Amino acid sequence: MKHSFSVTLTLWMVLIIILWNIVRTWTTLAWSHVLIEYSAKLAPTFSAIIGATWVIVGCAVYWSIWQEKAWARKMLLGAAAGYTVWFWSERLFFQNPRPNTIFAVIVNLGLLIIIYFANKSLSREAYERKIEYPGIE
Numbered sequence: 001m002k003h004s005f006s007v008t009l010t011l012w013m014v015l016i017i018i019l020w021n022i023v024r025t026w027t028t029l030a031w032s033h034v035l036i037e038y039s040a041k042l043a044p045t046f047s048a049i050i051g052a053t054w055v056i057v058g059c060a061v062y063w064s065i066w067q068e069k070a071w072a073r074k075m076l077l078g079a080a081a082g083y084t085v086w087f088w089s090e091r092l093f094f095q096n097p098r099p100n101t102i103f104a105v106i107v108n109l110g111l112l113i114i115i116y117f118a119n120k121s122l123s124r125e126a127y128e129r130k131i132e133y134p135g136i137e
Contacts, residue, residue: 003065003121010076010118011065013111017083018058025051041094054083065122073122080115084108 003011025048028035032044040047061079064072091104098104 004118006114006118007065007121009114011062013114014058014062014065018055018062021051021054021058025055042090050086054086057082068122073119076115076119076122080112084112 028044028048028051032048035044035047057079061072061075064075087108091098
């Protein structure tokens with residue numbers, strides 16, 4: 001299965017997000033006593049559940065793109081929108097203000113642009129696959 005560059009890049013991004021959330025979940029569980037001691041705004045249990053949820057969603061997105069499922073485009077867009085909303089809501093409501101907001105906006109927009117082009121590539125690949133392997137009547 002040879003994918004276009006933007007789809008390959010998206011697969012790598014999804015894999016990095018999966019690994020990031022695995023580390024986040026493990027760290028939250030391993031250091032929960034420290035987070036409780038220092039009164040973290042987001043409860044350690046809730047943070048671990050969120051991390052595990054994104055690991056599961058990321059694995060489903062990765063698998064659907066890798067297997068070239070028809071619904072991979074919609075799932076990729078939904079997961080990207082959900083992750084963006086989650087990232088910004090956690091950043092704005094649960095974290096202390098940080099001076100690198102402009103950097104976070106630029107990186108987030110850059111990743112969404114890559115996902116947009118990957119989504120276009122996924123739809124083109126699905127169209128070509130239909131032409132290449134017509135159904136038997």
